[in-house]
Amino acid sequence: MKVLVSACLLGENCKYNGKNNRNETLIQRLQFHEVVPICPEVLxxxxxxxxxxxxxxxxxxxxxxxKVDDAFRAGVARALAQIEGQTIDLVILQSRSxxxxxxxxxxxxxxxxxxDGQGMLAAALLARGYRVVDVEDIDSVPEL
Incomplete structure (x- = not known):
């Protein structure tokens, strides 16, 4: 299974504050899957x-x-371009971003x-039919 994952969840220091949201449980569950890290804000x-x-x-x-909307939308467009043509089976994204x-x-x-609502990348992926899960809900994904 190929999984697109917010890079901060994998320990990449890409958050606005220079830190990460490393999630050991998620990392353990991803060990037998192909992982594609993504951070649209860095992109x-x-x-x-x-x-x-x-x-x-x-x-x-x-x-x-x-207003930083243009930069954020450009990052989302770059993220979508980065995965274009790939089969992504699951997307796991950072909560509240x-x-x-x-x-x-x-x-x-x-x-x-x-x-209630989605961030720009989450909304774009959902609109394109990707299976998108909040990291806080990974227990509801049996294949992980």
Whole structure:
């Protein structure tokens, strides 16, 4: 099985704060599968670390109020281009991220308020018919 995974979950220091979301349980479960790491924010050319970003009405803004939507959309486009032509059996993405959030994202107020919705990459992958799972729900994936 080929699995597309948020790179931060694999221990890559690509989060906005320069850290990662390394998930040992996920890494263990992926050991017999082909893994394709992805970070659309890094693919967008955004630095590490970088200002925190949230989506407001589907548009990406950083914590300073600057609209960074074009860069985020470019990163998503690069991520989609990177996997074009590949058979991806499963996608596992980081919770609540403005690009990778599957079920919830922050509301754009930078007050840690969650709303139902998807990050830009998650939404694009779901729209294309990929099987997308939030990392917090990996127990619901029997083949892992």
């Amino acid at each position: 967008a050319g955004l630095g590490v670390p970088r200002p925190c970003v949230e989506l407001r009405a589907g548009v990406a803004y950083n914590q300073y109020g600057e 403005p690009t990778c959030g599957v079920k919830q994202i922050y509301d754009g107020s930078f007050r840690k308020q969650l709303i």
